[in-house]
Amino acid sequence: MKRLSVLGSTGSIGEQTLDVVSLHPDAFDVVALAAGKSIVRLAEQVKRFRPELVSVGSEDGARQLRERVGPELDIRVGAPGLEAVATHPADLVMAALVGAVGLAPTLAAIRAGRDVALANKEVMVMAGALVRREVSARGTSLLPVDSEHSAIFQALSGQRVEDVSRLILTCSGGPFRDAEAWPAERLARARREEALDHPNWKMGDKITIDSASLMNKGLEVIEARWLFDVPPERIDVVVHPQSIVHSLVEYRDTSVMAQVGLPDMRVPIAVALAHPDRLSLEIPRLDLAAVSRLDFEEPDRERFPNLGFAYQALEGSEAAPAVLNAANEVAVAGFLAGKIPFGAIARTNGAVLEEHLGTCRGSRVEGLEDVLEADRWGRARARAALGLGDQSVTAGESA
């Protein structure tokens, strides 16, 4: 039986992880859970899975949880609580927090020798080189959960990375793919509910906005660069509106391996949870004749400049992806709070990245403190650019 801890258990990925676990109660023992504010949901999970340890975002949340589940449970709070859950004795940690707040606990899990199933892509975006170094120093495994990276992971199985000529990430194009319906001027004024209306996937709010702005695909390019150690010039993006082909690997003999299936995050979650085994899932299966056609097109880099910013960040400096990620987290939080228009997200990301590269092009990241400094700087500059004041400038607070 695998001992499993879940960081972000009340979120979209966290809940689907527990769904998969519920289908295989003999394969997994849920030993620790961490959440933020969703106390009612967490209390239900505690009653159902009986973990040894949980963590919540605040003392008040801890008090509310204790009232619901009784005095025996070990309840921790805040950043130390996340670290306690991440390092609790377990075989696998599902990293499903959202944003920069996940970086420290994920690194702590790796340093404690845990295998990590990684959904929290911002961790690799901010500190991919550092995470890679820690994973190889500790001999742990990093198993991708993002559907595109899980597809690549599966398409690489049994192959040598030296034989790879190109990774091809697919991208649904999001709710604003149609340039006639969504010309640049209308896109800049898109409303919150329009941006949250993703055509293929039901996900947390932050990633859904990132999917609408194509920042999500930019973050995934950076994530792929570090997960698979492939340089950015050999990572391509193609828009595929049906989200059936989850991504592809091209080899030097021109063979292309794809992983395909209906869009359902429980599949990549199950792949990561069970690796190297496979779990049965009683969910709808792909019927190619019913799908009947698969479309592909170039991404629109003019209406969605965020994708280009990701490549510029990778080429610009080692700290630039963390700066870009920080600016984006602040801007997305501002948009979700109704404080800034949709168009301001990409504008802010571009301006903060340009300012960073203007002074720090080619700079190197030596350790976690450099990454956190880049994160703080990116947040502060984005808040200043958006007139959002100067509070909340540490990793994850705005996520």
Ligand SMILES: NC(=O)c1ccc[n+]([C@@H]2O[C@H](COP(=O)([O-])OP(=O)(O)OC[C@H]3O[C@@H](n4cnc5c(N)ncnc54)[C@H](OP(=O)(O)O)[C@@H]3O)[C@@H](O)[C@H]2O)c1
């Ligand atoms: N959803 C998807 O289908 C999908 C697909 C691919 C990749 N991903 C990636 O997976 C990650 C999770 O996405 P999601 O959609 O599951 O996000 P989500 O639904 O917003 O869930 C985020 C989780 O993190 C917790 N959390 C957030 N801030 C916290 C804090 N400061 N302290 C403690 N807990 C905190 C939340 O707790 P509370 O709700 O209790 O506050 C929740 O459990 C993201 O990096 C995303 O890009 C998601």
